[in-house]
Amino acid sequence: MEKELVIVLDFGGQYNQLIARRVRECNVYCEVHPYTMPIEKIKEMNPKGIILTGGPNSVYDEKSPHYDPALFSLGIPILGICYGAQLMAWSLGGKVETAPVSEYGKTETMIDRSGRLFGNVSEKTVTWMSHTDYIAEPPEGFRVTSHTEVCPVAAMENDEKKLYAVQFHPEVTHTVEGQKILSAFVLGPCGCSGSWKMDNFVDKTILELREKVGSGKALCALSGGVDSSVAAVLMSKAIGKQLTCVFVDHGLLRKDEAESVDRVFGPDGPYDLNFVHVDAHERFYEKLKGVTEPEKKRKIIGEEFIRVFEEEAKKIGAVDYLVQGTIYPDVIESGLGKSATIKSHHNVGGLPDYVDFKEIIEPLRMLFKDEVRRAGLELGIPENLVYRQPFPGPGLGIRIIGEVTPEKVKIVQEADAIYREEIAKAGLDRKINQYFAALTNMRSVGVMGDFRTYDYAIALRAVETSDFMTAEATNIPWEVLQKVTSRIVNEVEHVNRVFYDCTSKPPGTIEFE
The missing domain is CATH 3.30.300.10 (GMP Synthetase; Chain A, domain 3)
Structure with missing residues (x-):
């Protein structure tokens, strides 16, 4: 994973998580970080490539997000997308202006197939545009590799310096050949081999978890859903009986859900787990009485979960770690860097300020849902469990509009x-x-x-x-x-x-x- 890391620098666009998703489809590990990440930190991480995302701002506005121009001299291949493309042009002496004609939606785009990223792309293709500014003149040393009827620089490159930019969004499915372009970047100039597979992740994570926990004890918040189930089995493989799985029935489960979880993870189930079932109907209903605001409901449920886990940890004795099935979409939607908070997930943005555990372990934190399922299959979890319907931690509390x-x-x-x-x-x-x-x-x-x-x-x-x-x-x-x-x-x-x-x-x- 360390050898083949691609970093996405987030400038506030709406498709940023999709970029990471598409890079991972090339079997290359990818993480999203805010544009405020210091350049020294980037050097330390030693990525094989960097992608600059889109964003709603104009690069010529002083208040807009910018980055140290030294980024473009690191020798690391960089791909700028939309705002990221304009930032690259503006930072290196090109001209970015308000476009005479804005482009939005599916756009017929002419491709120069001699461009480093376009060898497998049709000479005339459809891309997804979303911009009011455009690159009027590319910087010195760059050549134009794509254009549209109204956009003279739909793509540009300086292959010698491994700098590439596209005005359109290759990460969205509306860009018909977008995956070919992203694949050409990470497997071409970045030099990635595409060897990041889920079995690598599982084996490496088990070793890391075993080392982290050592002889300590961990409590896993087990809801019975896909994410927490995979997290529980992963932790169990790592630390065995040092793990206790606590299932909290908060009264907001699907019909017969509690019984189903007991059958799978309880003493008669296929897994040799320390399993505790806590009936907490009344305390959750009492806390939610009269509450109608969605974010408040999520935070109440998140905090009450933690309080129950703290109480159970005291019964077990000397529990240092709380394990949660947090996944990457939870992290992104709860607010990542300068990105907007879409909704606070009870196990991320819904956590209380004080948590009485030494550390929270989230082994799936950097995985998307389909990657979690693949990890589950690698761990030997039956398909019917791996592909069961997702169920959010706050449960029916967020499927009931208004008071619960x-x-x-x-x-x-x-x-x-x-x-x-x-x-x-x-x-x-x-x-x-x-x-x-x-x-x-x-x-x-x-x-x-x-x-x-x-x-x-x-x-x-x-x-x-x-x-x-x-x-x-x-x-x-x-x-x-x-x-x-x-x-x-x-x-x-x-x-x-x-x-x-x-x-x-x-x-x-x-x-x-």
């Missing part, structure tokens, strides 16, 4: 169980990456029998995604939605209306809150 009450929890549990059952019957359960029912805070008039009703609306969500950073709503057959709607309205009390959420991510998130 036991009555509302029961409504969404029953509706969600029906939805999951019908999706499975239709053979769609392995084709849809995530699907669930949520309880909206909307009530409306309906008619059931000869009586007027005034009850809640359930929203159904189903998305297809590989990395959970972007997602598209699934086109579920109408007859399946009709069956689900009919059953929910007829079988679940206090529900008289069902909606289907067609929103992609972005602009929406996968969860409702």
Whole structure:
């Protein structure tokens, strides 16, 4: 991993996590860091390549994020994307100006195939543009390798100095041959071999965890979901019985979820784990009483989890480490460097200021969801567990809009169980990456029998995604939605209306809150 690291410097663009994702698809390890990372730190990390991301600012504005121009003299291959391309041009003496015509969306782009990154790209291709400024003149020593009808410098390079720039976004799927371009950069000028595989990660991480914990004890926050399950088995492989897995039933689980977790990880399950089941329904409901603001709910749930784990740690005695199944999208969405906080994940941005553990260990912190699943398979976890439906730590607390009450929890549990059952019957359960029912805070008039009703609306969500950073709503057959709607309205009390959420991510998130 150390030998083949590519760093993404984040200048505030919306697709930054996707860049890292695409680089990893080339089997090259990649991390996102804020643009404020000192140049000395970059030298210390000794990356094989650096990618400068897009961003909403203008480089000629003094208040915009900039970087030490010495970056471009390190001899490390650099790829600038959108704002990153303009920053490279501006820093090295080129001209960046407001474009006479802005470009946004799919754009026909002419390619000079002699460009170092474009050998496998068509001479005329489609890229995704999103800019109001443009490179009017490239710096000395650079040659233009791509243009559009209105953008004279859609790409430029100084191959001698290993500096490359593209005005468009190769990381998004709308850029038809974008992956070829990124692959050409990391496997070409960067000299990466593409040897980073999940088995390397698993073996290396087990050794690192064993060394870190030593003879100490660790407590793993086990929800039964994919991330925490993989983290638990990984830690168990590393430190064995020094690990205790604590499952907290906070009363916000799916129907029959607690029993399912007990079967898998309890004393009769396939794993030889120290397993503790804590029933904490009442304390979570009490803490959430009257709370409607989503971020506040997340933080309350996050803090209460920690307090329960602290209490259990005292019972075990001398527990130094808390283990969590945090993954990279959690970290990015909770705010990374100068990036915006989309939502605080209960195990990242939702953590209280004081945590009574020596250290929090997050072995999956730098992995995307599909990488976590591959790690799970490497660890020998059965496919039915690895590919189970993701379930957020705050549980139904963020699938209930507004105040959380036991009555509302029961409504969404029953509706969600029906939805999951019908999706499975239709053979769609392995084709849809995530699907669930949520309880909206909307009530409306309906008619059931000869009586007027005034009850809640359930929203159904189903998305297809590989990395959970972007997602598209699934086109579920109408007859399946009709069956689900009919059953929910007829079988679940206090529900008289069902909606289907067609929103992609972005602009929406996968969860409702």
